[in-house]
Amino acid sequence: MQAVTLDDVAVLAAVSAKTVSRVVNGDARVSPDTRQRVQAAIASLGYRPNLAARSLATSRSGLIGMFAPLIGGSHFFGELMREAIRACRQHGYHLAIEEAGVHSMRNVDAYREGLRKLRCEGMVLPAPVCDDLELLDALDADGVRYVRISPALEVARSVAIVADHAAGARAVAQHLWSIGRRRFGLVTGMPHQASSPLRRDGFLAGLAEQGITADQMAIVAMPDLIRDTGWGAAGGGVPNIIDLGRHAGAQLFDRDCRPDAIFTYNDELAAGVVSQARDRGIDVPGQLSVVGFDDSDAARLCWPPLTTVRQPIARIAAQAVDILITGDPQDQRTILCPVELVVRGSSAAV
């Protein structure tokens, strides 16, 4: 079975193997009728190229690699993966996926023992893997190009594609202001998440345009929240982020001047805030509008569904792959992608 080779096709079409190769690879310098004859032979024989042989002959693998922190762990990576696969296919490439730091293995070891063998021609590196300098060194040493998808701007060793977190957060501020909200609450993310300060500052900047300053709003800082709830002590246990959001909500609702609009670092926190609000009989969105970030599953699973900010994941993935396959290796741009405010049921006019 499946022993059809170039030569078989060549014999049938009465041309040389090389000509068949040309047809298969879309070389223009083949006369139309020859091409047709070859294509007919290919079809009738059911020929399909042997990628291993091609790869050996050309020393190109036809593979793009992607590191994911925890496959299936989030909506973001799922979509990134899906879109990267599609983009690769359009170029005739395939995507090889590897899980970063499995079993607390260092990323660079995960690379060495996994993807490296496949000799990917390029790598898509989402955060936080993309900030692992050790890994970047290893990739550089192998001459493997990479595109980083990260809000962390410090590293400038390759193309970086970045969603415009700040602009998204600013849009949230404008949205909340425009629907008549005036008392604002904010729940931040962990400082080590590079997107956290960007989202916070974007939000603050948006409100500053309306004359609202940080000291006029209720802010819950994630590190404090974690300390207060004792999650910090509970060694190893990853805090339930929804529950964290509920605690944040409780803290905000206990303030003297209860906010009528709350923006949280991400959707899970927002869902927790909404949950707490409903337990206290606070109407969402009437008495309180809540906005998250990421347009993750939580945004849709929450009731009412969350107003949130969506990153253009498909576009990011496609662009990353395009750059790896067709781009200039010297390119070191940082590409900022616009994000989109998605208004749903959790925010509405007073």
Added chain:
Amino acid sequence: MQAVTLDDVAVLAAVSAKTVSRVVNGDARVSPDTRQRVQAAIASLGYRPNLAARSLATSRSGLIGMFAPLIGGSHFFGELMREAIRACRQHGYHLAIEEAGVHSMRNVDAYREGLRKLRCEGMVLPAPVCDDLELLDALDADGVRYVRISPALEVARSVAIVADHAAGARAVAQHLWSIGRRRFGLVTGMPHQASSPLRRDGFLAGLAEQGITADQMAIVAMPDLIRDTGWGAAGGGVPNIIDLGRHAGAQLFDRDCRPDAIFTYNDELAAGVVSQARDRGIDVPGQLSVVGFDDSDAARLCWPPLTTVRQPIARIAAQAVDILITGDPQDQRTILCPVELVVRGSSAAV
């Protein structure tokens, strides 16, 4: 760069290329000191095998393929994918992932234009792709083995790995009974989902053991629900499953004898029921215990988190890969995997 070949290693170790090959492939018939010498040479040169060349020489691709309905679309596939990748790596294989039926393309075409080129040695086929006979025919024609992961038992052309949905649902019934629940509600899934009748019947069987019959409980059938809510008419629009659950909850709460325990086809529906209950001031889990199925994100994102049934996804994936790589090609068993009841905050004693 990276031009280190078997021959380079062979020269350094003063042996033939073939002996190096033996060492690399773990052939036992190499004397210990030769082996050591070769390994030292490999290490000092930083040699790594060229998989394309190996693949060409052995005519084995070292690839397992997997079809996923919508990559990143669900927790289940995310985890399946992750575990399959891990299992493949343990065997020195890699996993190639393809999205089924992209852009309403037929599965078989997605296969032909994508994975087929890679010549996977085996395929993991989750539901519902695994019930596409056209695809199975194509795989058979190519001589590609496959393992189906599906509750649909009609097709018997390969190994099938099946989570024991019925046993899980029965365990739910027993759990609810044991915490003192006596008035039961049930929300089914769509009949075309093969797992739906299995879960329903398992639940009914579990209650039957306690002397409760179907006509003594409140049942919401999904097709009716979809009709009632008008989703059926809203062409194209996929119903928001949470919202569907809220409607199901409303129907159940309006009955004369309000259930104090509700089991739903999946977690999203359960989350909707919980949401509705909270809006009506019904205490969960005190006045009403709710149990879902799948242990999806919704189960954790819900508040209180859902009691649910978890499929042993890791085990299923590992077993599928093992069977493809080391198993008997003639094998046509159907393997039933035990599931696990996960008790969380949404169910508790009266």
Added chain:
DNA sequence: TACGCCGATGACAGCGCTGACATGCCATGT
């Protein structure tokens, strides 16, 4: 001592494809 056997190692071809280069053919210009 002679023989056969076995474990360790090597020689060599070839997997299917493509790159570099060679060839052959026809149209064009002089």
Added chain:
DNA sequence: ACATGGCATGTCAGCGCTGTCATCGGCGTA
């Protein structure tokens, strides 16, 4: 009529590895 150039096509080696078979040396047995 002949040189020239350009296009279509062919020849051939070799990418890095492994399967097959051959070889070699030492050991046990008769």
